[in-house]
Amino acid sequence: MSTPDTKRLKTNDDAPYELVYWPGIPGRGELIRLLFEEAGVPYNDTAKTAGSKAVPTVLGYMSPDNTGDATNPPVFAPPVLKHGDLILNQTPNILLYLAPKLGLAPTEGDAVFHLNGIVLTILDGFVGEVHETHHPIATSLAYEDQKPEAKKRSERFVNERLPKYLGYVQRVFDAKTSGHGPWLYGDKLSYADLVLFQCIDGTQYAFPKAVGRLRESGKYGSVFKLYDAVKERPNVKEYLGSDRRSAYADGIWRHYPELDQE
Amino acid sequence: MSTPDTKRLKTNDDAPYELVYWPGIPGRGELIRLLFEEAGVPYNDTAKTAGSKAVPTVLGYMSPDNTGDATNPPVFAPPVLKHGDLILNQTPNILLYLAPKLGLAPTEGDAVFHLNGIVLTILDGFVGEVHETHHPIATSLAYEDQKPEAKKRSERFVNERLPKYLGYVQRVFDAKTSGHGPWLYGDKLSYADLVLFQCIDGTQYAFPKAVGRLRESGKYGSVFKLYDAVKERPNVKEYLGSDRRSAYADGIWRHYPELDQE
Numbered sequence: 453m454s455t456p457d458t459k460r461l462k463t464n465d466d467a468p469y470e471l472v473y474w475p476g477i478p479g480r481g482e483l484i485r486l487l488f489e490e491a492g493v494p495y496n497d498t499a500k501t502a503g504s505k506a507v508p509t510v511l512g513y514m515s516p517d518n519t520g521d522a523t524n525p526p527v528f529a530p531p532v533l534k535h536g537d538l539i540l541n542q543t544p545n546i547l548l549y550l551a552p553k554l555g556l557a558p559t560e561g562d563a564v565f566h567l568n569g570i571v572l573t574i575l576d577g578f579v580g581e582v583h584e585t586h587h588p589i590a591t592s593l594a595y596e597d598q599k600p601e602a603k604k605r606s607e608r609f610v611n612e613r614l615p616k617y618l619g620y621v622q623r624v625f626d627a628k629t630s631g632h633g634p635w636l637y638g639d640k641l642s643y644a645d646l647v648l649f650q651c652i653d654g655t656q657y658a659f660p661k662a663v664g665r666l667r668e669s670g671k672y673g674s675v676f677k678l679y680d681a682v683k684e685r686p687n688v689k690e691y692l693g694s695d696r697r698s699a700y701a702d703g704i705w706r707h708y709p710e711l712d713q714e
Numbered sequence: 715m716s717t718p719d720t721k722r723l724k725t726n727d728d729a730p731y732e733l734v735y736w737p738g739i740p741g742r743g744e745l746i747r748l749l750f751e752e753a754g755v756p757y758n759d760t761a762k763t764a765g766s767k768a769v770p771t772v773l774g775y776m777s778p779d780n781t782g783d784a785t786n787p788p789v790f791a792p793p794v795l796k797h798g799d800l801i802l803n804q805t806p807n808i809l810l811y812l813a814p815k816l817g818l819a820p821t822e823g824d825a826v827f828h829l830n831g832i833v834l835t836i837l838d839g840f841v842g843e844v845h846e847t848h849h850p851i852a853t854s855l856a857y858e859d860q861k862p863e864a865k866k867r868s869e870r871f872v873n874e875r876l877p878k879y880l881g882y883v884q885r886v887f888d889a890k891t892s893g894h895g896p897w898l899y900g901d902k903l904s905y906a907d908l909v910l911f912q913c914i915d916g917t918q919y920a921f922p923k924a925v926g927r928l929r930e931s932g933k934y935g936s937v938f939k940l941y942d943a944v945k946e947r948p949n950v951k952e953y954l955g956s957d958r959r960s961a962y963a964d965g966i967w968r969h970y971p972e973l974d975q976e
Contacts, residue, residue, distance in 0.1 A: 516885070519885050519888045519889045519890075520885075520886075520890065521890070523890075524828065524891065525831075525832060525885075525892070526882070526889055527831070528831075528882050538824050538827075540827050540828070542831040542834040544834065545831045548810075548827070548830065549827050562785070562800050565800075565807055565810070566787055566802070568804070568810065569787075569789070569803050569804040569807045570787060572804040572806065572807055573790040580842070584850075588846075588850050588851065588867070589863065589866045589867050589870060590867070592874055593870075601866075604863075605850070605851050608852035619778060620788070623778070623780065623781050623782075623787075623788045624782075624788060626781045627781045627786075627787045627788055628783070628784050628785075629782060629785065629786065629787045630787070637787065
């Protein structure tokens, strides 16, 4: 329990990586893709490579008849990561597994848990709560069938929850543990930075006025400085300009102008 | 990547454990307490020991002025675990850290990630989504100010989400990875079993009719068998009957009869 452990390694594990996710949206899959792209590590992205089988592949994992295999329990929902024989789900779990292998997190020590805690909170605020803004009653109902409730929830999100989560992330940057660079934790980019980038990018797409106003307030300077720094990472920049990056659509991060406000 | 790794150890780390959580409710703190209680490992529970300072202690961690310390980033919300100099938050993160130290999970290997994935899903379904049933619009509003929306969300929860999550957990029991006993993963009790017990217990308190009907359906036999098995563990049984176990109140698991249904 000393200063953050920054030991990192890339394993020699040669098993191929496969990401299984819905085609046509960035969604939670994007939080995984950015790790591979930043690290320059190849992965098979079934949303892009499986053609007409992309959706059936996802549905096969989610089937009520699926009880896993000899060494893996069933998964609940995508994203799913296959690495050799291992099958994992739950975004923060996949990130926890992948990040040290891709050189984007330490392999052991307190930093593993500090980063996991930071990432879980970012995902709660900018994935979980953003999804609730347009589906506050039921995921099985269309947005059009829960618009009044979505309006109410979005007002609270924009005015209460979004500043609260941004304020927390700014405090993580203000902490002694964030090092001297633009990074959230220690003096190197970690997967938490990639997660924060994607979460800000998606939330900004969904609520451009609200995020714009909060950016201009100057209260969260380090958050947006990190956002800009990640966007300029050479591998990330190449990826964002490529056709491997899906446009936002009807996923977690949706833009309904009536839910946004300054 | 062979069969689940069941190597476990208790560390010799003598640093004291401290749990910081709201007094007067079981809440997310209960998910941590059950590990200590099952393992028979002492912990300082500030909700019970800090008296009039219990609430200020929680608020101190959540303060907008708190930027952590020399080796820890700030936390977002309780539960908070202190172990020596280390400070962690986020329930699944604390569980991931504690479980191997308390002999309730393997220390390495695929099983670490399988268990983490299962636990994250159980927490999503029986903590996160249950909280949304009574607060679908805003955590800053009282339940009384969002009753119509809570009614709608609860109907969907009881009829769609609750069977979906119970069905998933039953599939985890049906998997080859669940071993021969009543346990979720492998042939020994793990922290995932304790988490599932608490989540079923709390959800049953909140929705007694709905959970009762689902139990009687017989479709989720292994889930309720596990529930009964954990309840009879000697240390858990002693704990549940002691004054260290808080009664349910206005926390995550609340009983509003108007939200329940058969």
